[in-house]
Each structure stands twice: as C-alpha cells, then as structure tokens.
Amino acid sequence: MKPWRYFLILLLLLACEERFNDPLNTRPTNLLVVEAVLTNELVPQKINLSFPYQQLNGAPTPATGAVVQVVENDAVIYSFYENILQPGEYISAPFRAVFGEEYKLEIQIQGKEYYATDSSVPVEPLTPLQYKMVNNQFELVLYETGTISNYIDHTITSEDNSGCMPCLGRVIFYDLKSIDVNEIYKPGKKSFLFPAGSTIIRRKYSVSASYRTYLRSMLSETEWRGGIFDVDRANVATNLSTGATGFFAVSTVISDTTVVE
Known part of the structure; x- marks a missing residue:
C-alpha cells in the first residue's frame, strides 16, 4: 500500500465529529397552508388551514379564526365552521361537490383574503384488488x-x-x-x-x-x-392566490x- 494511503487512514481514525449548536435561521412567515379535497360524497367536507413549521421536525401552527366558504358556480354558498376540538380544521354541513360544476374557495383571515378554484373530472372504475x-x-x-x-x-x-x-x-x-x-x-x-x-x-x-x-x-x-x-x-405548484400555498382540489x-x- 502506498504511504499516502496509510496517512489517509490515520487521519480518518483520528478524526472526530464536532457538535454543531448554531440554531437554524428561521423567521416567522404569514404564508397560509391550505389542505382541501372536496368530493362527490354526501358528507361534511373538511378544509385544513395552518402556518408553516418554525422548527425542524416541528408541527404546523393551526390557522384559527378564519372565515371560510366554498361557492358553487357563483350561486350556492357552503359555509365552513372551525372545529373547536381540532383548531385549524374547518367543517361544513354535508354536501356533494359534483362533476360539471366549478367550486371557488374563499378564505378571510388576519385581514387578508385568499382564493382558489377547481372542478372535478370523472373517475374510472376500480379494478380488482391484488x-x-x-x-x-x-x-x-x-x-x-x-x-x-x-x-x-x-x-x-x-x-x-x-x-x-x-x-x-x-x-x-x-x-x-x-x-x-x-x-x-x-x-x-x-x-x-x-x-x-x-x-x-x-x-x-x-x-x-x-x-x-x-x-x-x-x-x-x-x-x-x-x-x-x-x-x-x-x-410546489398551487392554485391558491398570492400569500397561500397547498391546494384546493375537487x-x-x-x-x-x-x-x-
């Protein structure tokens, strides 16, 4: 074995790891995170609102106190109300989001407004489970x-x-x-x-x-x-207006x- 290889092995054996204690450079953000998938099932529909993590492996901060509604074809309004047992989760009365209609999400929170629209497409039949x-x-x-x-x-x-x-x-x-x-x-x-x-x-x-x-x-x-x-x-792509991320899907x-x- 060449001498430089012995030297390299010696360096590796003597090397040590130094603990890195500097905190991550994070700062608060008002970016709103939206998670919503409305379906054609006659059930209470759910929309989750939160703010991003402030620490590595942390938990999102629930976005509370929002006014949330979904408008079907600029005519029918479905209101969502915050779940007192699950802050940041907003629930509607049962309704279906049906194919062929356009749905618009409207959110008001902390003096700001956010919007998104989506429409469903057909789904093909399930094939046998394997x-x-x-x-x-x-x-x-x-x-x-x-x-x-x-x-x-x-x-x-x-x-x-x-x-x-x-x-x-x-x-x-x-x-x-x-x-x-x-x-x-x-x-x-x-x-x-x-x-x-x-x-x-x-x-x-x-x-x-x-x-x-x-x-x-x-x-x-x-x-x-x-x-x-x-x-x-x-x-990540989004259909939310400026200041929000995530997706509003139907x-x-x-x-x-x-x-x-």
Whole structure:
C-alpha cells in the first residue's frame, strides 16, 4: 500500500465529529397552508388551514379564526365552521361537490383574503384488488390502470390479531399518467405487510389537470426525492392566490371494501 494511503487512514481514525449548536435561521412567515379535497360524497367536507413549521421536525401552527366558504358556480354558498376540538380544521354541513360544476374557495383571515378554484373530472372504475403472500402475511400489488390520472388511498385494518403490527395502515398509490425520471428511480419504501382477516377500504380519487401538476411537484419534493436521478428543490405548484400555498382540489371518488382471506 502506498504511504499516502496509510496517512489517509490515520487521519480518518483520528478524526472526530464536532457538535454543531448554531440554531437554524428561521423567521416567522404569514404564508397560509391550505389542505382541501372536496368530493362527490354526501358528507361534511373538511378544509385544513395552518402556518408553516418554525422548527425542524416541528408541527404546523393551526390557522384559527378564519372565515371560510366554498361557492358553487357563483350561486350556492357552503359555509365552513372551525372545529373547536381540532383548531385549524374547518367543517361544513354535508354536501356533494359534483362533476360539471366549478367550486371557488374563499378564505378571510388576519385581514387578508385568499382564493382558489377547481372542478372535478370523472373517475374510472376500480379494478380488482391484488395482493400477494410474503412470509405468511400479505402485501398489496399496486399497478397502473385506465387512462385518466388518479390516486388510490388504501386503509388497512385488522382487529384482534396479534400478527398485525401495526393494526392500522395507509398506503397511497399515485397513478398520474406521467413519465418522470425521478419517479421511475425513486428510493425504495418499506413494504407494509398485513395478516389474513385484514379489511382493506379503497378510495379512488380523480385528479384534475391542475391537481395533477400539484401532486407531481409535491411528490418530487417528498416521496420521489433521494433517487439516483434527483431534482433540484423548487416551489410546489398551487392554485391558491398570492400569500397561500397547498391546494384546493375537487375530486370524484369511488370506493370498495375487501376482506383478505
């Protein structure tokens, strides 16, 4: 071995790590974060409002005291009221957000106003649920179907079964009908395994063109980061007016329930 290699190894062995105590340079921001997906289901619709984290791995600050409403085709107004048990969450009386109508979100908070609009698109039927056995348990087989962008939210539960760790899981599969290099080479994720007897509820959401753009940019900043073809960080797309981020979406949803035997 060459002498310089011995010297390099010696430096590595003697090297030590110095603790970095300088605080992160953060400052308060009035940027409003909006999370809202209205659906065609006759249920109370929900909208979450918050302000960004102020510390690394911190929790968002609920945006309280807002006046929130959704207007259908500039005619019908649906008011949202803050949940006293969950600050920052705003809930309406039950209504459907139906295909063919335009919905406008209007928010007033801290003397400012924010707006967004979206309309739903049709959703294609669910295909049969597929899963495979892995080490005496089961794993979902996720695959693309149809021709329209969508995502499927799987809620997996298993009661009174010691083999279920954990007993509640959620797997979301995005099928955005796009060719993204960073999606193809995204980092691997740990498989979620579940035992026989588990119940799987699938909810398939339609995705409008603007919602698809938002989801692609959001995934590029989160789940698709860390692959061998990574991308530079950029602002996530939004349909909110200036001063707000996130997305106001309207989706057509279909669902089914399967018990794994």
